[in-house]
Amino acid sequence: MSMNMPAAPAPLSATAALRDSAGQVLGQATFKQTGMNVQMTVTVSGLTPGQHGMHIHEYGRCTPGVDAATNTVVAFGGAGGHFDPGMSRNHDSPAADDKYGHGGDLPMITVGADGNGSASFMTQKVSLTSMTGILNRSIVVHAMADDYKSDPSGMSGARERCGIITRDNFAARDYLLPGAQDFPEGIAYDAARGLIFTGSAANGDIYAVNAQSGQTSLFSRGGALGRASALGMKVDTQGRLWVAGGATGAVSVLSPDGSPVATLMTPPSPNPYLNDLAAAPDGSVYVTDSTRPMLWRVRDMKIEPWLDLGQTPIKYGPGINLNGIVATPNGRYLLTVQLNTGELWRIDTRSKAVTRVMGGLMHGDGLLLDGRTLYVARNADQVVSKVQLSADYASGQMILEEPARGLRYPSTLIMVGGDLVSTQSQLDKLTGGTPETPFKLTRFRKF
Known part of the structure; x- marks a missing residue:
């Protein structure tokens, strides 16, 4: 055979x-x-x-x-x-x-x-x-x-x-951002309107980018209702934009025109870092916390502790822990990557059972699930990795690593048509060094 x-x-x-x-x-x-x-x-x-x-x-x-x-x-x-x-x-x-x-x-x-x-x-x-x-x-x-x-x-x-x-022989397109301190960390796509949203890790500004023309406009000024940082982003079925607020410990929800809908605060505790979000078919939104060993869930516009990770095989250590997160199409499983260990985890949304899928994804940041293919933005490694998953999402194999035309700290990615669009966040220059400007998003063919 x-x-x-x-x-x-x-x-x-x-x-x-x-x-x-x-x-x-x-x-x-x-x-x-x-x-x-x-x-x-x-x-x-x-x-x-x-x-x-x-x-x-x-x-x-x-x-x-x-x-x-x-x-x-x-x-x-x-x-x-x-x-x-x-x-x-x-x-x-x-x-x-x-x-x-x-x-x-x-x-x-x-x-x-x-x-x-x-x-x-x-x-x-x-x-x-x-x-x-x-x-x-x-x-x-x-x-x-x-x-x-x-x-x-x-x-x-x-x-x-x-x-x-x-x-040599590689086609890509850049979307340029106007700000000197943009550091674009999060990205989301509203297919109905053809708009790409990206947010600044430095000041919370959020831009809307026309995916066809590249025209960019300020969608929501940073600082609105305390949003000092804009990390993971998702657009829901109502066209609302959900934004993880990092060290603010909050999730912001914006209407399709950029007006504030809600600011959802996690309970006060030391060192919060809400990093990314995944929307499930039942309307639940799951949120990773990179410094507190807790997976949060939003239902009916209320955020609550959902899974105490200290009672699971996921062990938190120094630095950034759980980061990117996605839900499978039927909502049965969540997949999330631990940046500081390179481990990919599967979480059953019914039983809350946690399964280690694979390792080897050091500096894994944002995730994009396309059928049984998982794309992983690996920020410091400056590549997007392609992982082939098993039918039950319980195991995976690295297939390819793609640097595009030269990625600068890619933090997450989306799919637009048959293309991938990755942020070039340059987060390694956020607290020191000189970033290369203009900041940009880079679009290239799915691989």
């Missing part, structure tokens, strides 16, 4: 056209994921003979900008500093582990007397997916050699060539 197995996905690859400050293309870099390694090949022309430092930079912008080292505007300063996924804050050799040196520290390229140069090498310091992903970042070639020790860039001088690392 034969089985039709899905075809293996094509290896991830990317290209960067290397330009000078006038915009002329004078080189190319190619990138191919090969197991745990990335094969890089770089060619340049029009440079002075000798060795030139070469680095991956944080942002996908080859525009003038401020060089933090000199506080002056320089060519390609918009690319930011060196990509530093290990947060080493230290320039080092290409052989150094990311926790000791920038992930973006690359071997030098040697240019001959004719002004042409080339380099080809393998590296494990970066990847085209996961926490070390370099898609939609930039590669910069400098004027001088790299001493591999001096911060921030090894005394390698001016930025002479820059290229944005663009994934």
